[in-house]
Amino acid sequence: MAKCALHPGRDSAAVIFGTNYCKACEDGIDAARALVDKHVVPKECFIWYKSNDNWQPIGGTGGRPGTGCAHWVAHQLGVHAGSKDDKCLQGFTYRVKVLVGSRSKIADISKVKPKDIWASPTLDHTGLVLRVEPPPKPGGQPKIIIRHDSSRQGRVADNEFATFFKGAGSFYH
């Protein structure tokens, strides 16, 4: 009989993201998932085990979860950078600094391509380049559409770099 990864004295009741968990953990995981905020995508793994059968949404307590922008990007690109404390239950990075630290900064905006990472100047928000359209005039700036997990808009949203993000921030391959 397989045992719980966190409680070796207990039998496994469920396999979640490839790991065995006991019934108390399974119930705790279900309860914590229900507390993850509406804009966070994906929700199932945005939780952590605090202690003593106490599972929590990441970044919050008592049903008040935190953030999700870096976590969404990490899932899209398969980024597993950082230590255990930087990653969701499924092993994806959820801190902006760790996420962009795993990539190379793009010096020339004309080199930006879809699936590059965008991050705000102070690395407090991040998204993914969805589309790059050529500049309307030769020598101008390309139109860059960024898809991001937006707490302001309550969903994963598409917004233009030059207007919504005021043309600020950096891109990373």
Add this chain to the structure above:
Amino acid sequence: MRSSRAIVLLTISARCACRSAAPPAVSSPSNPENSVAAFLKNAERQSEDDGQRREIQRGLRDMLEKSPAELRQARYQDYQGHENAWSITELLKHYFVPDPLMTLDDQRFFQEFREQAARAAIQQQLDAVDRALR
């Protein structure tokens, strides 16, 4: 005589070995690390626009200026800008990802947010959000 010396040496070396193998000291309940400082000092702020940053700035300033009674009454905008939606601890939990991950206990928060260690961590985060808003 030799055997008694050997016993003494063995006892001393065993004590040393036990000491060196002991786990590192942890904060005792009577002298815990300030919970607000622990939550904020290495936390990553994740905020999307200047409206959210200004609300975080307001909350951090209130933590430096208001009394516990006043701060308990204070309310802040939520992510979408709805007024009077969150308490100060809800604001912090939504925008800051502590490192390492930890919870913020509301009762301890109001007992400890005016301590020196907390104020230093609050000021550090306030300076960072001030820079982001420039």
